[in-house]
Amino acid sequence: MFERRDVLKAALGAIASGLAPAAHAEAPPAAAPQPPAPSPFSRDMIVELARALAAKPYAPPPAELPAPFANLTYEQFVGIKTKPGSAIWAGENKGFSVEPLHRGNIFTTAVDLFVIENGAATRIAYDQNRFDYNGLKVAEKLPDIGYSGFRVILSPPSGAESELAIFQGASFYRAVAAGQNLGVTARGLSIRTADPRGEEFPAFRSFWIEKPSAGANALVIHALLDSPSVAGVYHFTLRPGEATIIDTELTLFPRTTVDHYGLAGFAAASLLTPLDRRRPDDLRAMVSAANGLQMLTGAGEWLWRPVSNREELQFSSFVDVNPKGFGALIRNRDVADYQDDDQHWERRPSLWSEPLGEWGEGAIQLVEIPSESENNENIVAYWRPKAPLVGGASATFAYRQFWCWQPPSRPPMAVAMHSRSGRIPGSKLRRFVVVFSGDVLADKDKTARLSAALTTSPGSATNVRTFTNAQAKTCRVVFDVDPAGENFCELRLVLRADEEPISETWLYRWTP
Structure with a gap:
């Protein structure tokens, strides 16, 4: 009969010494080793083992390996x-x-x-x-x-x-x-x-x-x-x-x-x-x-x-x-x-x-x-x-x-499916394209009142345009960013129908 305190003591002693409960480097086992004898297990036992382990100084686990495993490619x-x-x-x-x-x-x-x-x-x-x-x-x-x-x-x-x-x-x-x-x-x-x-x-x-x-x-x-x-x-x-x-x-x-x-x-x-x-x-x-x-x-x-x-x-x-x-x-x-x-x-x-x-x-x-x-x-x-x-x-x-493939919780609104950016030729500005997709973008009443709420910090955004496609249920938002000489710019974009958000909030940090 095993006493729980004895099992904990033996396991903790082995771990604290950097060895497994059954020593890894003792006499070689037979070619087909027999399984070790079972010992009592309970979830509470592991909790107490962790608590006792934390009360002792840390000892790293063994990492040495014999040849040919010590230096494998x-x-x-x-x-x-x-x-x-x-x-x-x-x-x-x-x-x-x-x-x-x-x-x-x-x-x-x-x-x-x-x-x-x-x-x-x-x-x-x-x-x-x-x-x-x-x-x-x-x-x-x-x-x-x-x-x-x-x-x-x-x-x-x-x-x-x-x-x-x-x-x-x-x-x-x-x-x-x-x-x-x-x-x-x-x-x-x-x-x-x-x-x-x-x-x-x-x-x-x-x-x-x-x-x-x-x-x-x-x-x-x-x-x-x-x-x-x-x-x-x-x-x-x-x-x-x-x-x-x-x-x-x-x-x-x-x-x-x-x-x-x-x-x-x-x-x-x-x-x-x-x-x-x-x-x-x-x-x-x-x-x-x-x-x-x-x-x-x-x-x-x-x-x-x-x-x-x-x-x-x-x-x-x-x-x-x-x-x-x-x-x-x-x-x-x-x-x-x-x-x-x-x-x-x-x-x-x-x-x-x-x-x-x-x-x-x-x-x-x-x-x-x-x-x-x-x-x-x-x-x-x-x-x-x-x-x-x-x-x-x-x-x-x-x-x-x-x-x-798809998380169980998903935004009940349009989501940003694609994001792209690149330098505008001959300019210090950067152009971004964010493509939102969702059923709400087939709603002509909503898209008639649609706007792209975009903020930048620091810097500024100009030439903000939206291109909706009711059949594809998409909205492309195109805008240019001037970082005003800074080395980063935090961007925040959401589609709105008047004051109602109809998309998730797209966030990005531009850096040069």
């Missing part, structure tokens, strides 16, 4: 494949299966994986028989080096299996809806992102995955997070469907007071858009895993902020109280918008997050980082609470994420 690492049929629960008709992922390349940190069944947790020992090493010279018997994360596979009773989500690297995870490619990356927690004091990257140290019952349409995952500043416990519930929904509940236990942290954060790549000044010699019309940042404020205003690859690091802050939702959206779903038959950016997921409960005062932070590569996730956004995390206390939050 990217090509060698991605060449390591999981053998068919080796996934956990493969062939058991559970609706889901789980593939542990190998360590190597940038994913060197060891993560412990457990499976929960009948109230007991069993650690998944490293098994080299799971993998095809694609020509790497691997020892006949390897030590238990653990894993870097795991992939969730949707395994319906009838039909082909498909990737649903992946948890790998720091506190990062990604998911897709049916028919999509992996794109935007979610963050379990952001700390001092792009802060002059230096960013801290919290990491999931352990995952406990509940074995689903037959016919279940949800997968429950528990996670223990740790960093020099914060320990925490996460509870994820994944539900596949037309959109893949992930409900997240988290409790944070800061070791010290943290004044800059982010919730429901995400990162996405944006190399080239029609608004960018950074135009590489690229045949593609657009290279971006997120067309913009959508926000629904606590006051009910819909905001749309296109994102761009900047010449210099840019920060934008959208102050709010109790936000209703925000996320990275793909609105341009035609392959012609991108002209990329290999990457298919139009198939990337939109990610929409809705707070569950009130989050109080704070701001949605947007960071746009200069990038020369489409492999860099240079667009980062998150909710930054005004209240700090206080050392020695705890804080609990919850939110729901939709990985989708």
Whole structure:
């Protein structure tokens, strides 16, 4: 009989010493290792584990790897494949299966994986028989080096299996809806992102995955997070469907007071858009895993902020109280918008997050980082609470994420589908074109009273014109911006019928 305090003591001691609950570097296991003995599990146990972990000094997880995995190139690492049929629960008709992922390349940190069944947790020992090493010279018997994360596979009773989500690297995870490619990356927690004091990257140290019952349409995952500043416990519930929904509940236990942290954060790549000044010699019309940042404020205003690859690091802050939702959206779903038959950016997921409960005062932070590569996730956004995390206390939050083609909450008005800008030949002015689309633009009464309410700060806008097309349900707004010698200009545009807003609010910061 295990006592809960004994289980906590053993687990905490192993984590605090930088080792997994079962040592990764002890005597080599047999070629086909036997699963470790199960131990009692409860959600409260992980909460207490996180609380106890936060009361101790931080110890980093192990990152050392034996040959040949210590210095793998990217090509060698991605060449390591999981053998068919080796996934956990493969062939058991559970609706889901789980593939542990190998360590190597940038994913060197060891993560412990457990499976929960009948109230007991069993650690998944490293098994080299799971993998095809694609020509790497691997020892006949390897030590238990653990894993870097795991992939969730949707395994319906009838039909082909498909990737649903992946948890790998720091506190990062990604998911897709049916028919999509992996794109935007979610963050379990952001700390001092792009802060002059230096960013801290919290990491999931352990995952406990509940074995689903037959016919279940949800997968429950528990996670223990740790960093020099914060320990925490996460509870994820994944539900596949037309959109893949992930409900997240988290409790944070800061070791010290943290004044800059982010919730429901995400990162996405944006190399080239029609608004960018950074135009590489690229045949593609657009290279971006997120067309913009959508926000629904606590006051009910819909905001749309296109994102761009900047010449210099840019920060934008959208102050709010109790936000209703925000996320990275793909609105341009035609392959012609991108002209990329290999990457298919139009198939990337939109990610929409809705707070569950009130989050109080704070701001949605947007960071746009200069990038020369489409492999860099240079667009980062998150909710930054005004209240700090206080050392020695705890804080609990919850939110729901939709990985989708279209978010469930959408503006009941015209939306900005396209934005372009360019220098006017022979002039210092810049011309912008913003194309709004929506059913309201087929309403002749509304369009007869339509005007474009545009503000600039600093600088000024001139030559503002609107071109409506009732049949296409669009309105093109064309305007010229004079920054008046300044190196930035904040733009705000909304369509009105008299004083009634009939579009979302389009926001953008022009920089030279």
